[in-house]
Amino acid sequence: MTNEEKIFIPIIKAREAVKLLVNDIIYIESNGRKISVKTREGTHSAYSKITETEKFLDSRFYKCHSRCIINMEKVVKMKGQQIIFEGGEKIYVSREKFTDTIRFYKAYLLKNRKIIRK
Numbered sequence: 001m002t003n004e005e006k007i008f009i010p011i012i013k014a015r016e017a018v019k020l021l022v023n024d025i026i027y028i029e030s031n032g033r034k035i036s037v038k039t040r041e042g043t044h045s046a047y048s049k050i051t052e053t054e055k056f057l058d059s060r061f062y063k064c065h066s067r068c069i070i071n072m073e074k075v076v077k078m079k080g081q082q083i084i085f086e087g088g089e090k091i092y093v094s095r096e097k098f099t100d101t102i103r104f105y106k107a108y109l110l111k112n113r114k115i116i117r118k
Contacts, residue, residue: 018044022057034048064100
């Protein structure tokens with residue numbers, strides 16, 4: 001396990017504490033005073049500000065609007081204001097924010113392209 005795989009976000013509630021590995025995060029949404037962290041295993045919610053959560057994230061994460069941060073490594077496709085993630089999960093972004101988000105995604109793909117061998 002590399003250092004990158006050990007970076008985590010703590011989700012702390014009154015009667016529960018969870019360590020979510022950053023590599024497992026698909027996206028993070030905020031609704032009022034609560035954040036929801038979406039992973040393959042499910043959604044974890046806690047009272048926190050999205051700005052506090054951002055401190056634990058690296059350059060593969062992008063804030064596509066004030067209430068949502070996406071993990072570029074988990075994005076499969078962006079088209080028509082829709083972001084499609086591994087596993088088929090979809091979120092929608094406003095036209096204005098989608099333009100900036102897809103521009104960032106294209107740059108991310110070009111910078112991080114890898115050869116996939118079957």
